[in-house]
Amino acid sequence: TRRVTVRDIALAKERGERWPMLTAYDALTARIFDEAGIPVLLVGDSAAMVVYGYDSTLPVTVDDLLPLTAAVSRSTRRALVVADLPFGSYQGSPQQALASAARFMKEGGAHAVKLEGGERVVPQVEALVASGVPVMAHIGLTPQAVNTIGGYRVQGRGADGERLLADAQALEQAGAFAVVLECVPAALAREISGKLSIPTVGIGAGSGTDAQVLVWQDMAGLSPRVAKFVKTYADLASDLGDAARGFAEEVVAGTFPDEAHSYA
Numbered sequence: 001t002r003r004v005t006v007r008d009i010a011l012a013k014e015r016g017e018r019w020p021m022l023t024a025y026d027a028l029t030a031r032i033f034d035e036a037g038i039p040v041l042l043v044g045d046s047a048a049m050v051v052y053g054y055d056s057t058l059p060v061t062v063d064d065l066l067p068l069t070a071a072v073s074r075s076t077r078r079a080l081v082v083a084d085l086p087f088g089s090y091q092g093s094p095q096q097a098l099a100s101a102a103r104f105m106k107e108g109g110a111h112a113v114k115l116e117g118g119e120r121v122v123p124q125v126e127a128l129v130a131s132g133v134p135v136m137a138h139i140g141l142t143p144q145a146v147n148t149i150g151g152y153r154v155q156g157r158g159a160d161g162e163r164l165l166a167d168a169q170a171l172e173q174a175g176a177f178a179v180v181l182e183c184v185p186a187a188l189a190r191e192i193s194g195k196l197s198i199p200t201v202g203i204g205a206g207s208g209t210d211a212q213v214l215v216w217q218d219m220a221g222l223s224p225r226v227a228k229f230v231k232t233y234a235d236l237a238s239d240l241g242d243a244a245r246g247f248a249e250e251v252v253a254g255t256f257p258d259e260a261h262s263y264a
């Protein structure tokens, strides 16, 4: 086995092959997803919510995300590991973006980074790519901009669709190897996907994108509330709740541990 590379991702687009991406934040789940054949794993700043318990992605820092990224890189053999650049770690300048990305690659073992924004982050994307950092872009609903957007809502309706297409094309031109389209109308996402030569990765963007991404706790039924676009493929919250209750009952009853789980 060798790592998936950005070249493989480009070839998949040429061949018209769709591919899945999942988030990952720790060793055991990253290994499971790697062995399940998920080719790209994202250490998302959604860790702010699903790992750290914040109610938006804004509070997490590079220092918060680095150990999670390192855990995912160490525990996988095949997946391309993409690290999210958190809020405030790249918007300032291309130099700041490069310094942050270098930490994710050197200390976190990431193979690429993701950042949010359209034309305004083109200088960052160009500087990163010129320095050898593959960049996944992210437009549409960009959660780090929740305060300027005014909530988590569908983006790109009506005339805004033109701007999203222009953003996507500018990011492709700047050298991004893929672009996430979050919470945009399906028809717009399909149109953008058809006009780009780099793959689009949809989340809440319908079936016309080249790839799809979900936060793993959402798709596995661990998250208490999920958006309309999330499909759940497992019911881990109830399985884990049952496990915890089962353990608790047996401890209280004195039936765990039994002889089979004790040393003579």
Ligand code: KIV
Pocket (backbone or CB within 6 Å): 023, 042, 043, 044, 045, 046, 047, 084, 138, 180, 203, 213, 214, 215
């Ligand atoms: O942080 C994240 O999990 C993401 C994906 C949902 C695209 O950015």
Ligand code: NA
Pocket (backbone or CB within 6 Å): 044, 045, 046, 057, 084
């Ligand atoms: Na993110």
